[in-house]
Amino acid sequence: MQEGDEIIISVAEHHCNLVPWHFLARERGVVIRAVGLTPDHRFDMGTYRKLLSERTKLVSTWHMSNVLGVVNPIREIADAAHEVGALLLVDGAQAAPHLAVDVQALGADFYAISGHKMCGPTGAGALWASEEILRAMPPFLGGGEMIRKVFVDHSSYADIPTRFEAGTPNIAEAIGLGAAVDYLQGIGMDAVFAHDQELSHYALERLTPLESIILYGPRGRDRGGIVTFNIEGVHPHDVATALDGEAIAIRAGHHCAQPLMRALGVQATARASFYFYNTRQEVDRFVEAVVRTRDFFAAFA
Amino acid sequence: MSFLENLYKEIILEHYKRPRNHGNLESATVQQEGINPSCGDELTIFLEVADGVVTDIRFAGEGCAISQASASMMTEAVKGKGLEEALELSREFKAMIHGEEPSADLGDLKFLQGISKLHARVKCATLAWITLEQALEQVDHFPSG
Numbered sequence: 001m002q003e004g005d006e007i008i009i010s011v012a013e014h015h016c017n018l019v020p021w022h023f024l025a026r027e028r029g030v031v032i033r034a035v036g037l038t039p040d041h042r043f044d045m046g047t048y049r050k051l052l053s054e055r056t057k058l059v060s061t062w063h064m065s066n067v068l069g070v071v072n073p074i075r076e077i078a079d080a081a082h083e084v085g086a087l088l089l090v091d092g093a094q095a096a097p098h099l100a101v102d103v104q105a106l107g108a109d110f111y112a113i114s115g116h117k118m119c120g121p122t123g124a125g126a127l128w129a130s131e132e133i134l135r136a137m138p139p140f141l142g143g144g145e146m147i148r149k150v151f152v153d154h155s156s157y158a159d160i161p162t163r164f165e166a167g168t169p170n171i172a173e174a175i176g177l178g179a180a181v182d183y184l185q186g187i188g189m190d191a192v193f194a195h196d197q198e199l200s201h202y203a204l205e206r207l208t209p210l211e212s213i214i215l216y217g218p219r220g221r222d223r224g225g226i227v228t229f230n231i232e233g234v235h236p237h238d239v240a241t242a243l244d245g246e247a248i249a250i251r252a253g254h255h256c257a258q259p260l261m262r263a264l265g266v267q268a269t270a271r272a273s274f275y276f277y278n279t280r281q282e283v284d285r286f287v288e289a290v291v292r293t294r295d296f297f298a299a300f301a
Numbered sequence: 302m303s304f305l306e307n308l309y310k311e312i313i314l315e316h317y318k319r320p321r322n323h324g325n326l327e328s329a330t331v332q333q334e335g336i337n338p339s340c341g342d343e344l345t346i347f348l349e350v351a352d353g354v355v356t357d358i359r360f361a362g363e364g365c366a367i368s369q370a371s372a373s374m375m376t377e378a379v380k381g382k383g384l385e386e387a388l389e390l391s392r393e394f395k396a397m398i399h400g401e402e403p404s405a406d407l408g409d410l411k412f413l414q415g416i417s418k419l420h421a422r423v424k425c426a427t428l429a430w431i432t433l434e435q436a437l438e439q440v441d442h443f444p445s446g
Binding site for chain 1: 305315318341343366419421
């Protein structure tokens with residue numbers, strides 16, 4: 001990438017898909033353009049198409065948002081990127097644990113996953129890229145394993161993908177990631193998504209009519225197993241502690257997505273994330289705990 | 302007493318809803334920003350210092366009940382104290398939050414003792430104090446010697 005080249009991301013990215021581009025912007029004068037959200041909290045395809053130009057070299061965005069729970073129309077995003085000659089990198093960290101990923105069907109040029117977000121250990125993940133792209137890429141990390149011939153003052157490199165794996169790998173972690181993939185595939189990713197969606201939609205259904213509960217993210221078939229919310233007048237940290245007291249674990253804060261929090265006009269949010277091991281009864285318990293928390297803090301207004 | 306009632310004692314919720322010494326301080330000698338790395342709490346501490354005494358103190362910002370109540374109580378405890386006293390109070394507060402028995406100096410701050418059992422909220426409780434310590438470091442000739 002060179003000075004003046006543009007990268008398109010969205011306001012809803014996880015910091016992992018923002019901060020590296022900031023380094024590039026600082027080091028090479030690359031320009032970052034951000035796609036905003038529609039009023040119903042979806043990736044704004046209209047703005048996206050307007051931002052695309054012959055200066056766009058890379059589009060990088062999430063497959064499923066770790067806050068809004070919405071699944072992006074990756075194929076559409078990919079086609080639009082390719083039309084202007086840009087590549088598409090997909091942050092699949094949230095999606096890969098929850099839905100079936102077919103990189104060819106998606107049209108992604110790069111797809112990233114994170115092991116510890118999909119029942120695997122920390123210290124293992126993967127970046128998929130098409131063969132054509134991998135062959136065109138130079139190594140970014142040098143050392144053992146990724147070489148072909150090494151002399152005192154120069155070296156040649158191994159074929160793909162070994163070229164990109166310098167040093168002894170995290171062997172235990174890689175085996176662990178493999179076991180996690182086998183486990184999830186044993187359940188079936190479509191079944192996982194269907195289960196997640198059933199629970200989150202049920203939770204949304206029960207939460208929507210409640211007073212003082214604010215919900216984020218759209219309804220619809222593109223909404224996965226995440227329910228991000230706020231209780232009016234109660235900080236998400238306090239909500240999380242209250243639910244913790246009832247043996248319910250949620251996350252609170254900015255979820256590594258500060259620009260998204262700003263776009264939503266909040267300092268922080270609470271997030272319930274459902275997975276194949278959760279039940280409808282647990283959704284009921286969760287909703288009831290949210291109500292009790294709301295009432296406890298409201299009593300002292 | 303329920304878990305929530307035990308943790309969020311009335312005095313804490315009182316300080317959260319009606320924080321003392323909240324807002325900016327035009328006459329501040331020093332000001333210091335603090336952010337909770339656990340995310341979602343930010344505050345700025347303003348100190349007016351004269352002859353080695355904190356003559357006025359304010360805090361501005363947003364955050365959870367624990368961080369705001371702790372900040373509010375902190376300003377009440379520190380106002381009018383000498384710089385060394387203020388630093389010592391901060392050490393005592395942090396010691397309590399990290400599991401020690403509260404010293405008598407802490408007064409109402411002892412009601413935050415329950416946080417010592419909630420690791421996830423320790424940084425909320427200590428944010429104002431750590432920020433206070435950083436503000437104190439900015440004061441000329443302090444620590445002296």
